Every structure is written in structure tokens, then in C-alpha cells.
Amino acid sequence: HDEKTGVKNYDSYFDFRTKFDGDFVKSIGVVVVSMNEMRRINELLGLKYGDKLLREMALVLKECFPEESIYRVSGDVNQNEEEFMSGLSLLHERLDQHLELSASIGQVFDDKSKSIKKCVVDAEYLVENQKKSYYQKIGAERSGAASRMGMLGKMLNNIEKNAYEI
Numbered sequence: 001h002d003e004k005t006g007v008k009n010y011d012s013y014f015d016f017r018t019k020f021d022g023d024f025v026k027s028i029g030v031v032v033v034s035m036n037e038m039r040r041i042n043e044l045l046g047l048k049y050g051d052k053l054l055r056e057m058a059l060v061l062k063e064c065f066p067e068e069s070i071y072r073v074s075g076d077v078n079q080n081e082e083e084f085m086s087g088l089s090l091l092h093e094r095l096d097q098h099l100e101l102s103a104s105i106g107q108v109f110d111d112k113s114k115s116i117k118k119c120v121v122d123a124e125y126l127v128e129n130q131k132k133s134y135y136q137k138i139g140a141e142r143s144g145a146a147s148r149m150g151m152l153g154k155m156l157n158n159i160e161k162n163a164y165e166i
Contacts, residue, residue: 022114
């Protein structure tokens, strides 16, 4: 298990992937979640805050999908399309409720070839395209210190310096 998040680690995923046999399942659903701006979060707000967000994301994923299928790359095997889409819908709903969690999500449901490798590659491709769109959008919106992350970083620094009274 991954120490930061409590979900299965990459080694567990790799073991699963090498042993996986698509002949014994009806379908495959793969969701790849990549948190946006983690480098910037870690730089501005610190590694502890970044780790906290990773743990929160893991908790959100556990609400949406079976825990035994959550890895750094999440693959939901042997779910029907309705269950898969329900989990995906719940994931988007939960992320909307957690304003501090921003993620790009790629999802693939396959009930034909059932190739875990192809599903993961396709889902990662979708994540990459979503990330590009995200960074293009925030690049247009961001203006130096007025950015959301910049303001949040300044606010946390001021809280640490006791600049606010409660």
C-alpha cells in the first residue's frame, strides 16, 4: 500500500496488470485521475499540504469505486457499464464538493477487447488532453499574485504569522 494515501501502490498495480486475463471478465472500466497543479501546490503551500490533498483525493475515490481496485492508476474490473458510470458520476460530484481538489480525469469502458493496457493508455491520453485544456484555461485566467493558488499561499503564510484575528 501507498503510505501517503492508503490505496494500493504501483507495485500492486503492476502485479495486477501482469496477472490480468481479459477472458475472465465481461468488461473493463479504467479511470485515471491526475491532480492538477501538484508541483505548484507543493512549492507554494508545502509538501504536507500536497500530501493532505492526495489523502483527500484517495478518500473521494474510495467513496466512488471499490477500494480493492484503486491504485495510483485506478482500474475497475468486472463492473458493468452502469456501475462504472455511476461511480464516475459520483467522483465528479464529490470533486465539485471539494473546492481544493482539482483533477483531470480520463475514463474508458471496454466490453469488447478487454485489454487493461489499452484501456490505461487510452485513459491516460484523455487525462493528458484534459490537463492541456486546464492549463490553457488557467494560463489565460492567471495574472501573477492574483491567481487562486497565489492568494491561497499568501493567506496560509499570513495565518502562520498570526496576521488574522479570529
